[in-house]
Amino acid sequence: MTLTPADLRTLASRAEALTAEVRAIVAGAQERDSLAAAGHAADWLARGAEDLLRAAADLARLQAQPCGMPWAVCPEHGNTLASSAGVSTCRVCRRTWTYGRPGEPCREPVAWKVIDRAGTETRMCDGHVLGARAATEGATFVRLIAGEG
Structure with missing residues (x-):
C-alpha cells in the first residue's frame, strides 16, 4: 500500500473527531476531576492530529513530481x-x-x-x-x- 497525503489527512480528521468526542465526554461527566487522564489523552490526540497534518504536507512536497517540460519558466509569469x-x-x-x-x-x-x-x-x-x-x-x-x- 502506498501512503498518500490524503491518507494522512484522513487520519488527522479522525484524530480531531476523537479529540472532540473525548473532550465532550469529560466536560459532561460528573466525575470530571477523576477524568484528568482522559483530558490529557485528548490533548495528545490533538497534537497527533497536528503532527499528521504536518506529515501530510511534508509527504506532498516529497511526492511532488517535477513538470519536466523541455524548457523552464517563471512559476508566476510563465515563459519570461x-x-x-x-x-x-x-x-x-x-x-x-x-x-x-x-x-x-x-x-x-x-x-x-x-x-x-x-x-x-x-x-x-x-x-x-x-x-x-x-x-x-x-x-x-x-x-x-x-x-x-
Missing part, C-alpha cells in the same frame, strides 16, 4: 526567462534561478492536468499552464491536489 552565464532571470519579477537554461527540463512541481481537444493529457506546473492557456484552444485545465502530481 532570459538566461545568461548559467543564471535564468524572469524579465517580469527579476527572480533568478541557477537552472532553467534552454533545453533543460522544468523542475517546478506539477500542479495541473491539461487535456487537449484530442484527449491528450499533459501534466505541468503553474508557469507552463500560463502559456498553455494562451496557446491551447478548447483544452480542459484541472488543478491537482498537492501530492496528486
Whole structure:
C-alpha cells in the first residue's frame, strides 16, 4: 500500500473527531476531576492530529513530481526567462534561478492536468499552464491536489 497525503489527512480528521468526542465526554461527566487522564489523552490526540497534518504536507512536497517540460519558466509569469552565464532571470519579477537554461527540463512541481481537444493529457506546473492557456484552444485545465502530481 502506498501512503498518500490524503491518507494522512484522513487520519488527522479522525484524530480531531476523537479529540472532540473525548473532550465532550469529560466536560459532561460528573466525575470530571477523576477524568484528568482522559483530558490529557485528548490533548495528545490533538497534537497527533497536528503532527499528521504536518506529515501530510511534508509527504506532498516529497511526492511532488517535477513538470519536466523541455524548457523552464517563471512559476508566476510563465515563459519570461532570459538566461545568461548559467543564471535564468524572469524579465517580469527579476527572480533568478541557477537552472532553467534552454533545453533543460522544468523542475517546478506539477500542479495541473491539461487535456487537449484530442484527449491528450499533459501534466505541468503553474508557469507552463500560463502559456498553455494562451496557446491551447478548447483544452480542459484541472488543478491537482498537492501530492496528486
